[in-house]
Amino acid sequence: MRAMKTLAVAAAVLSLGAAEVRAEPLKIGIIESLSGAQTSTGRLFATAAQYVVDQINAEGGFNGAPIEVVEYDNAGGATGAADRFRQAAAEGVHIVLQGASSAIAGQITEDVRRHNIRNPGNEVLFMNLGAEALELTGDKCHFYHFRFTTTAPMRVNALVSAMAEEGDLGTRVYSINQNYSWGRDMEEAILAAAEIGGYEVVDSDLHEVNRIQDFSPFVAKIRASQPDTVMTGNWSNDLLLLMKAAGDAGLDVRFGTTFLDQVGNLANAGETAVGHYIAHLVNLELEDEAWIADYEQATGHVPVYIEPQTINAISMLREALSGLDFGGGEIDVTQIALALEGATLEGANGTLSIRPEDHQVVTPVVVSRVAEGAKYPVDDTQWGFVPVKVVAAEEAIYPVQDSCNMERPD
Amino acid sequence: MLEFVIVSTLNGVTYGLLLFMVSAGLTLIFGMMGVLNFAHASFYMLGAYIAYSITRTIDFWIGLLVAPILVGLLGVLVERYLLRRVHRYGHAHELLLTFGLAFIFEELIKLFYGDFPVNYAMPAYLRFPAFSLFGADYPFYRIFIGLVAIGMFVLLYLLLSRTRAGLVVRAAERLPSMAEALGHNVPLVFMGVFGVGAALAGLGGAVAGAFFPTNPNMALELGVIVFVVVVVGGLGSIEGSLVASLMIGVFSSFAVGLNWSLARLFDLVGLGDWARDLGGLMTLTLSSISGTVPFLLMLIVLLVRPAGLFGERN
Numbered sequence: 001m002r003a004m005k006t007l008a009v010a011a012a013v014l015s016l017g018a019a020e021v022r023a024e025p026l027k028i029g030i031i032e033s034l035s036g037a038q039t040s041t042g043r044l045f046a047t048a049a050q051y052v053v054d055q056i057n058a059e060g061g062f063n064g065a066p067i068e069v070v071e072y073d074n075a076g077g078a079t080g081a082a083d084r085f086r087q088a089a090a091e092g093v094h095i096v097l098q099g100a101s102s103a104i105a106g107q108i109t110e111d112v113r114r115h116n117i118r119n120p121g122n123e124v125l126f127m128n129l130g131a132e133a134l135e136l137t138g139d140k141c142h143f144y145h146f147r148f149t150t151t152a153p154m155r156v157n158a159l160v161s162a163m164a165e166e167g168d169l170g171t172r173v174y175s176i177n178q179n180y181s182w183g184r185d186m187e188e189a190i191l192a193a194a195e196i197g198g199y200e201v202v203d204s205d206l207h208e209v210n211r212i213q214d215f216s217p218f219v220a221k222i223r224a225s226q227p228d229t230v231m232t233g234n235w236s237n238d239l240l241l242l243m244k245a246a247g248d249a250g251l252d253v254r255f256g257t258t259f260l261d262q263v264g265n266l267a268n269a270g271e272t273a274v275g276h277y278i279a280h281l282v283n284l285e286l287e288d289e290a291w292i293a294d295y296e297q298a299t300g301h302v303p304v305y306i307e308p309q310t311i312n313a314i315s316m317l318r319e320a321l322s323g324l325d326f327g328g329g330e331i332d333v334t335q336i337a338l339a340l341e342g343a344t345l346e347g348a349n350g351t352l353s354i355r356p357e358d359h360q361v362v363t364p365v366v367v368s369r370v371a372e373g374a375k376y377p378v379d380d381t382q383w384g385f386v387p388v389k390v391v392a393a394e395e396a397i398y399p400v401q402d403s404c405n406m407e408r409p410d
Numbered sequence: 411m412l413e414f415v416i417v418s419t420l421n422g423v424t425y426g427l428l429l430f431m432v433s434a435g436l437t438l439i440f441g442m443m444g445v446l447n448f449a450h451a452s453f454y455m456l457g458a459y460i461a462y463s464i465t466r467t468i469d470f471w472i473g474l475l476v477a478p479i480l481v482g483l484l485g486v487l488v489e490r491y492l493l494r495r496v497h498r499y500g501h502a503h504e505l506l507l508t509f510g511l512a513f514i515f516e517e518l519i520k521l522f523y524g525d526f527p528v529n530y531a532m533p534a535y536l537r538f539p540a541f542s543l544f545g546a547d548y549p550f551y552r553i554f555i556g557l558v559a560i561g562m563f564v565l566l567y568l569l570l571s572r573t574r575a576g577l578v579v580r581a582a583e584r585l586p587s588m589a590e591a592l593g594h595n596v597p598l599v600f601m602g603v604f605g606v607g608a609a610l611a612g613l614g615g616a617v618a619g620a621f622f623p624t625n626p627n628m629a630l631e632l633g634v635i636v637f638v639v640v641v642v643g644g645l646g647s648i649e650g651s652l653v654a655s656l657m658i659g660v661f662s663s664f665a666v667g668l669n670w671s672l673a674r675l676f677d678l679v680g681l682g683d684w685a686r687d688l689g690g691l692m693t694l695t696l697s698s699i700s701g702t703v704p705f706l707l708m709l710i711v712l713l714v715r716p717a718g719l720f721g722e723r724n
Binding site: 037039040043179205206207208210211212213214216217218219220221223224237240241244248249250251263264265267268270379380381 | 414417421422424425428520524525527528529539545546548549551552621622623625626630631632635659662663664665666667697698699700702
């Protein structure tokens with residue numbers, strides 16, 4: 001009995017001591033498509049995020065402990081994402097990262113919103129790394145959602161102004177996009193930019209996502225309307241097959257794209273891709289060589305596709321965290337969100353910041369052209385993305401959508 | 411209008427022939443063995459990747475030759491050591507086995523070749539327009555794909571209907587125990603059929619992979635549509651597969667060019683504007699759902715002729 005008592009006291013003392021030294025680690029959950037069709041993109045988001053977190057941890061982590069990163073596989077679907085989010089929330093994740101697919105982001109942002117209403121004081125922050133649907137900062141906007149990528153108007157307006165300056169835009173534009181939130185945003189943005197771009201949208205197509213194997217009928221339709229430029233927000237196979245079909249048919253148009261820098265695209269499209277344009281967030285040619293080399297050493301490849309924007313996003317989080325100190329105590333996610341609103345990042349093309357009204361990142365947009373002689377050729381080809389124009393952050397940003405009614409914490 | 415019809419037909423026929431090329435092996439395996447092979451599109455993907463590896467190291471044509479052989483051998487191994495074991499438990503087990511295999515093949519490809527599409531392209535001397543039609547080039551390679559598919563059909567058809575080997579295969583399918591009693595090695599026949607079916611998919615992959623992106627998702631992308639082809643054509647009928655492929659190809663191709671919507675139907679009775687105001691389903695154009703055309707076709711065929719166009723077991 002006596003021995004039991006001593007044991008109990010000892011245990012109590014031990015656990016007390018443990019509570020004192022153990023600081024609460026910041027937990028980041030990456031809910032990405034880590035299996036299934038979008039693995040290639042999901043994996044990149046995770047790699048780039050991990051890279052910056054490793055840097056933060058090397059400098060001592062946050063709140064007296066290394067930041068913990070947990071990967072959750074949403075299997076490429078919104079249902080999977082909802083399940084994984086429940087799991088992440090149960091496991092005490094503070095910040096959720098996701099980027100591939102607006103549909104999945106739409107699910108997660110709603111789940112996060114509901115979770116935060118039901119669990120005051122135990123909020124979760126959603127850092128949207130790559131989902132570009134406008135509704136995420138419109139109808140669906142809320143205080144704990146931050147978008148670190150562009151939207152359709154940002155990309156289209158940059159494309160239009162750069163291509164017009166280069167004399168490659170012409171006056172007849174064909175719009176072809178995928179039939180879901182992102183594609184419809186693109187179509188609208190292309191129509192909206194007609195006046196400032198001085199062009200006429202000759203025809204407009206919406207087609208199913210990743211369902212079309214043969215784009216030659218679409219190419220025949222494009223040819224019939226004789227456009228100078230085809231603008232598309234297509235990604236993955238939908239972009240590749242479209243460009244290949246156009247190239248094979250000898251269609252003489254310029255493409256204005258948004259995701260041409262996806263890995264494998266240039267290798268597959270080959271010469272067909274040369275001379276076409278892309279609006280993206282970062283062109284490596286304009287960046288500092290040192291960090292690119294460091295990234296290559298850490299991960300085995302230079303940053304590609306959505307990796308640079310992910311690095312920027314987590315770097316902004318690092319900036320926000322650097323001004324916070326919870327003294328090893330409980331982590332207050334609302335404080336992190338407030339700090340993130342004020343975080344800025346000095347990029348190669350200007351300052352990145354967060355617009356407090358809808359939590360949209362204000363970032364420069366780079367327009368590049370596929371050509372030989374780029375500093376960083378991609379996919380083991382001789383081609384790469386040569387920067388054509390940098391659109392400054394304040395010029396690229398679009399007005400806050402009226403539909404965003406953000407309720408701020410008291 | 412004439413231009414639209416000719417161009418759409420041509421595009422549809424070549425796409426249909428490609429579909430036939432991929433689904434021929436599946437039809438063969440189902441028709442002769444009764445095995446619904448979910449891993450079929452994976453054999454197609456393996457064919458493309460093997461051909462890619464050989465093209466990179468040796469030569470495109472050798473890849474075209476070797477890929478089907480290797481994939482065929484793999485098919486033989488799968489039948490001999492996996493499928494045969496579960497055969498006596500019935501079709502559900504065979505289906506589940508091949509379903510699992512499809513996942514394993516996909517992950518293996520990702521393990522060895524990475525998540526991204528690989529640079530498998532036809533040699534430069536094949537990349538030329540065959541002819542020019544209404545100002546549009548028609549790529550020679552599309553014609554090449556079509557010719558390979560037609561060659562495949564003719565060969566398969568003659569093999570099954572005109573040779574002794576075909577007779578034995580058909581006998582083994584219809585009455586296995588009778589064929590066995592006559593001294594034919596039925597398990598060997600099944601193994602051969604499965605191997606040939608896999609090899610056909612491998613050849614399809616080797617040829618089509620150079621035209622379409624070769625990536626770890628290609629099995630997934632084409633997997634569903636080849637099943638639609640087989641179901642529409644009638645399970646097990648080679649001719650049915652050909653007709654179904656062509657129908658799907660041509661219908662999808664025409665659907666893209668036609669901006670038909672339900673609202674236009676209402677125009678006939680003067681209610682078009684009202685229908686357009688309703689929006690939603692009324693203004694949905696045919697071109698925006700062209701990818702759904704094969705499934706619509708399948709639905710209709712299943713309703714009217716449950717065994718498919720050329721199916722025997724109506």
